Amino acid sequence: EPEVTQTPSHQVTQMGQEVILRCVPISNHLYFYWYRQILGQKVEFLVSFYNNEISEKSEIFDDQFSVERPDGSNFTLKIRSTKLEDSAMYFCASRDSFGNQPQHFGDGTRLSIL
Amino acid sequence: TQLLEQSPQFLSIQEGENLTVYCNSSSVFSSLQWYRQEPGEGPVLLVTVVTGGEVKKLKRLTFQFGDARKDSSLHITAAQPGDTGLYLCAGERSNFGNEKLTFGTGTRLTIIP
Numbered sequence: 001e002p003e004v005t006q007t008p009s010h011q012v013t014q015m016g017q018e019v020i021l022r023c024v025p026i027s028n029h030l031y032f033y034w035y036r037q038i039l040g041q042k043v044e045f046l047v048s049f050y051n052n053e054i055s056e057k058s059e060i061f062d063d064q065f066s067v068e069r070p071d072g073s074n075f076t077l078k079i080r081s082t083k084l085e086d087s088a089m090y091f092c093a094s095r096d097s098f099g100n101q102p103q104h105f106g107d108g109t110r111l112s113i114l
Numbered sequence: 115t116q117l118l119e120q121s122p123q124f125l126s127i128q129e130g131e132n133l134t135v136y137c138n139s140s141s142v143f144s145s146l147q148w149y150r151q152e153p154g155e156g157p158v159l160l161v162t163v164v165t166g167g168e169v170k171k172l173k174r175l176t177f178q179f180g181d182a183r184k185d186s187s188l189h190i191t192a193a194q195p196g197d198t199g200l201y202l203c204a205g206e207r208s209n210f211g212n213e214k215l216t217f218g219t220g221t222r223l224t225i226i227p
Contacts, residue, residue: 004156031212043157043202043217055212091156093215102147103215105156 002026004106006092012112013082021077021109023092032075033093033103034067036060043091049075079111087113117141118203118218126224127193135188135221137203143216144209146186148177151200151220164209193225 005024013019025032034046047067048055054067066078075094079086089110093103121136137146145164149157161170163179163186170177174197176189186203203218 033214035215035217042219043204043215045214045216048212048214050212056214058214093156102159102162104159105149107154107156110154 002104004092004094004104006090006106006109008109009107010110010112012114015084015113016081018078018080019082019111021079021090021092021111023075023077023094023106024073025075025092025094026096026104027073029094029096029104031055031095031097031103032067032069034077035091035093035105036088037091037108038088046077046090082111082113084113087111118205118216120201120203120218120221122221123219124222124224126226128226129194130192133190133193133223135190135201135223136185137187137218138185139205140184141205141207142183143205144183144207144213146179146183146203146205147215148186148188149202149204151202157202157204190223193223195225195227198223198225 007022032049035043037043045058047057047061049067064080068076089108091108092106095101095103118139127133147162148160150160151157161177166181166183168179174191178187201221204215206213
C-alpha cells in the first residue's frame with residue numbers, strides 16, 4: 001500500500017539553526033498538510049497546501065515557517081531560526097481529493113532543539 | 115476555534131471487557147475520523163463517518179457519529195491486548211476545499227492481559 005514517507009526520522013539541531021523536514025506524499029495525491037505534536041499534547045494543524053499555494057495556515061505557522069514543493073514529489077517544511085519550543089513531532093499528510101477522503105499520515109520527524 | 119474533547123483521557127481495563135471512548139464538541143463537523151497512533155509512528159486511519167447517526171463496524175470496533183454531527187463514539191467489544199494504543203478522533207468542518215483536520219485530545223487505552 002502506498003505510504004507517506006518522511007525524513008529524517010529524528011533531527012537534533014541547535015537553537016537558532018534552520019531545519020528542513022522532508023516528506024514524499026503518496027504519488028497521485030494533490031493535497032498536502034503539515035501537523036505537529038508536542039510531547040504529551042494533541043496533534044495541531046500547521047498548514048495545508050494545494051496547487052503550489054498555501055490553502056490555510058494556523059497561528060502557529062508564523063514567519064519562521066515556510067513550505068515548498070520543489071520538484072513535484074517532495075513537500076518540505078522549513079523552520080528558520082529554530083526555538084526550543086519548536087521541539088515536537090512533525091507529521092506530513094496527503095490525500096488525493098477532498099469531500100471526506102481521508103488524510104494519510106507519515107511516521108513523522110522528531111525534532112529536538114537544543 | 116473548534117475543539118474536540120475525548121473522554122476518558124486514560125483507560126486501563128482487563129482483556130475481554132468492553133469499553134467506549136467518546137469524542138464531543140459543541141461544533142458541527144462534516145465528517146469525523148478515528149485514528150490509532152502507536153509510539154513513534156503517525157496516526158493510522160481506522161474509519162471515517164460522514165452522516166449523522168451513521169454506525170460503522172470494523173471487526174470488534176463500532177463507531178457511531180452523533181445525529182447532530184457534533185460527537186462520536188468508539189466501542190470495543192471483548193478488548194484484546196493488541197487494542198492497546200492511543201485513539202484519536204479528528205473532524206473536518208467542511209467537505210469542500212482543502213480542509214484541515216482538528217484533532218481530539220486523545221484516549222490512551224491499555225488492555226491488561
